[in-house]
Amino acid sequence: MPELLVYLSSFRHITIVCHPNADPDCIGSAYALQTSITSTIPSSNVTIYTPDSINTASHRLINYLKIETSQDIPSDTEIFLLVDTSSLDQIPDVKSHILNKGTPYILLDHHFPDQQTMNNAAIAIVRETSSTCEIVYDVLKKQTLTPEALDALLVGLIYDSRRFLIRPSSSVKAAAKLIKRGAKAELAIELLSADQDPSEKMAKLKGAARTRIFRASSWTFAVTHVGAFEASVARALTDLGADLAFVVNDSTEPLRLTGRSQDQFYNQTGLNLARDIMQPLAEEFSGQGGGHPTAASANLKTSLSCLLPRILDLIAERLHIRRDSIIEIDTKK
Ligand SMILES: [Mn+2]
Numbered sequence: 001m002p003e004l005l006v007y008l009s010s011f012r013h014i015t016i017v018c019h020p021n022a023d024p025d026c027i028g029s030a031y032a033l034q035t036s037i038t039s040t041i042p043s044s045n046v047t048i049y050t051p052d053s054i055n056t057a058s059h060r061l062i063n064y065l066k067i068e069t070s071q072d073i074p075s076d077t078e079i080f081l082l083v084d085t086s087s088l089d090q091i092p093d094v095k096s097h098i099l100n101k102g103t104p105y106i107l108l109d110h111h112f113p114d115q116q117t118m119n120n121a122a123i124a125i126v127r128e129t130s131s132t133c134e135i136v137y138d139v140l141k142k143q144t145l146t147p148e149a150l151d152a153l154l155v156g157l158i159y160d161s162r163r164f165l166i167r168p169s170s171s172v173k174a175a176a177k178l179i180k181r182g183a184k185a186e187l188a189i190e191l192l193s194a195d196q197d198p199s200e201k202m203a204k205l206k207g208a209a210r211t212r213i214f215r216a217s218s219w220t221f222a223v224t225h226v227g228a229f230e231a232s233v234a235r236a237l238t239d240l241g242a243d244l245a246f247v248v249n250d251s252t253e254p255l256r257l258t259g260r261s262q263d264q265f266y267n268q269t270g271l272n273l274a275r276d277i278m279q280p281l282a283e284e285f286s287g288q289g290g291g292h293p294t295a296a297s298a299n300l301k302t303s304l305s306c307l308l309p310r311i312l313d314l315i316a317e318r319l320h321i322r323r324d325s326i327i328e329i330d331t332k333k
Contacts, residue, residue, distance in 0.1 A: 001040065001143075002139050002140065002142065002143070003123070004106070004108075004123065004125070004139055005036070005037065005040050005041065005143075007106070007122070007123060008037060008041060008044070008079065008081075008106075009040075009041045009044075011044070011078040011079045012043055012044060012045055012078060013044075013045050013047075013074060013076045013077050013078045013079075014037060014044055014045065014046045014047070014077075014078065014079055014081060015046075015047045015048075015049050015073060015074055015077040015079070015080050015081070016030045016033055016034055016046060016047065016048045016049065016080075016081045016083060017049050017051075017080050017081065017082045017083065017085060017091055017094050017105075018030055018048065018049065018050045018051070018054075018069070018083060018084065018085070019051075019084055019085040019090050019091065020051050020052035020053070020090065020091070021052060021053055021054065021055045022050050022054045022055055022058055022069075022084075023055045023057055023058060023084070023156075023159060023160070024055070024057055024058050024061050024155050024156045024159040024160070024191075024192065025084050025131045025132050025133055025156035025157070025159055025160035026058075026083055026084035026085075026132065026156070027054070027058045027061055027062060027065075027067065027152070027156065028061065028133045028136075028152040028153050028154075028155050028156025028157070028159075029083040029084055029108070029132045029133050029135075029136045029153070029156055030048045030067075030083050031048070031065050031067055031148070031149060031152040032133070032136050032137070032140060032145065032149040032150075032152050032153050033046075033081065033083065033108075033136060033140070034046045034048055034067075035145075035146055035148070035149045036140050036143050036145065036149065039144070040143065047070050047074050047077075048067060048068075048069045048070065049069065049070050049071075049072070049073055049074075049094075050069040050070070050071065051071070051091055051093060051094075054069070056194060056197060056200075057159065057192065057194055059194070060190075060191045060192070060194065061152065061155050061191050061192075064148075064151070064187075064191055065148055065151075065152055073093055073094060073097055077097065077103060078103065079103065079104050079105065079106065079122070080094055080097075080098065080103060080104075080105040080106070081105070081106045081108065082094075082105055082106065082107050082108065082109065082121075083108050083109070083132055083136070084108075084109060084110070084111075084132040085107075085109060085111075086107075086109050086111035086112065086113060086114045086117065086126075086290050086291075087114035087116075087117045087288065087290055088105075088114075088116075088117045089114070089117075089288040090288070090290075104122040105120075105121055105122060106121060106122055106123045106124075106125075107121040107123070107124040107125065107126060108125045108126075108132060108135060108136065108139070109125075109126050109132060109135075110126070110127060110128065110129045110130070110131065110132050110134075110135060110160075111126075111274070111290060111291060111292060112272070112274040112275060112290060112291060112292060112293065112296075113126050114290060125139065128167075129167065129170060129171075129174075130157070130160055130161035130162075130166040130167040130170065130171040131156055131157045131159070131160035131161055131171070132156065132160070133152075133153040133154075133155075133156035133157040133160065133174075134157055134170065134171065134174045136153060137153050137157075137174060137177070137178060138174075141177075145181065147182050147183075147184075150178050150181055150182050150183035151183050151184055151187060151188060151191075153178055153183065154175060154178045154179070154183040154184075154185065154188040155188045155191050155192060157171060157174060157175055157178070158175065158188055158189065158192060159192055165263075166263075197229075199228065199229070200228075200229045200232055203226045203227070203228050203229040203232065203233055204229070204232060204233050204236040206226055207224045207225075207226045207233035207236065207237065207247060208224070208233075208236065208237065208240065210224045210225060210226075211223065211224040211237065211331075212224065212328060212331075213242075213328070213329040213331060214312070214326050214327065214328050214329065215326070215327050215328075215329055216315070216316070216319065216321055216325055216326040216327070217319075217321065217325070219243045219244065219265060219269075219319075220241065220242050220243050220244075221242060221243065221244045221245070221246070221315065221326075222237040222238075222240075222242035222244070222245040222246070223245075223246045223247075223248075223308060223311070224237065224245075224246075224247055224248070225247065225248040225249070225250055225304055226247060226248075226249060227249060227251040228249065228251075230247040230248070230249045230256060230258035230297070231247075231258050231260075231295075231297070233247045233258075234246070234247040234258045234259065234260040235260050237260070238260045238261065238262055242262075243261060243262050243264070243265040244259070244260075244261045244262075244265055244271075244315070245259065245260050245261070246258070246259050246311060247259075248304045248307065250303065250304050254285075254287055254299045254300050254301045254302075255299070255300055255302065255303070255304065255307075256297060256298070256299050256300075257278070257281065257289075257297060257298050257299075257300055257307065257311075258296075258297040259273045259277060259278065259291075259295070259296050259297065260273075260294065260295050261273055261293075261294045261295075262294070263294060265294075266293050266294050269318070269319055270318075271315070271318045271319065272293040273291060273292070273293060273294060273295065273296035274289070274290050274291040274292060274293060274296040275293075276314060276318045277296065277311065277314050277315075277318075278290060278291060278296045278297065278298040279298075280314060281298055281300055281307070281310065281311070281314070282298045282299075282300065284310065285300035285301050285302040285307070286300075286301050287299045287300040287301055312326050
């Protein structure tokens with residue numbers, strides 16, 4: 001039995017914790033873990049806790065798996081299993097439960113690690129993979145996995161690897177193993193083909209229309225603001241050609257900053273959005289931030305006008321260029 005399941009076998013009430021706005025990687029991981037734990041440890045009682053809302057991209061997967069999730073933390077929780085979540089700051093209700101009751105927690109994640117959360121975990125399984133589902137599969141591969149659990153892991157892997165664009169050599173291999181064991185690739189693709197929300201389309205178009213463009217040596221940065229779907233807008237801007245895109249949602253308090261960059265930009269500059277931009281900004285503007293080198297976000301107590309110059313300062317610092325060499329492009333002519 002994997003070390004993880006051996007450890008969990010001494011607990012009865014186990015709560016799997018998803019990050020807010022749980023995506024298919026998080027849901028797929030949670031489902032495979034839940035089914036494996038309940039079949040291996042019959043006395044266990046496993047709840048999947050999904051704080052706030054669930055990402056629209058997960059809806060078809062949830063219907064297929066017929067998962068029931070809880071919006072509340074079961075009060076009898078004896079241990080938390082955090083999946084696809086790097087920091088306790090993302091899940092304040094779980095954090096206070098842990099602080100008040102001393103509940104232990106396990107971390108299973110692939111984001112840029114938050115040191116404090118990692119150090120205090122009973123077990124931390126944190127690896128640089130394209131998806132958490134790959135880690136979950138690696139941990140559970142010797143176990144009997146149901147056909148639905150295999151499908152769930154494949155859906156999460158395809159989603160988070162951005163259809164094998166991220167770390168293709170390992171994500172393709174892991175997907176092949178899942179398919180060999182019975183995961184259904186056509187079904188997985190179909191479960192991810194969501195009809196795009198009309199308001200998401202509008203957010204992308206508005207975000208594009210409001211974009212300010214900056215240039216530094218051969219790199220192009222895009223900065224914009226929208227009231228929702230920041231991640232989707234940021235990705236749309238990198239798809240349009242920006243090397244680095246920042247999207248601010250200042251309709252919330254604190255505001256939310258989301259960044260995305262092209263792999264080529266990251267490989268050539270080494271600018272890590274989580275470490276070099278979001279974490280320093282979170283410190284400066286008393287918020288919290290994290291993510292991956294090319295996809296990260298932060299909640300910050302500031303305004304867009306104060307934030308933009310600081311983002312440009314941090315970029316200049318990291319790229320070792322003069323701040324005044326970053327030039328705004330006039331888009332009106
Ligand atoms: Mn993930």
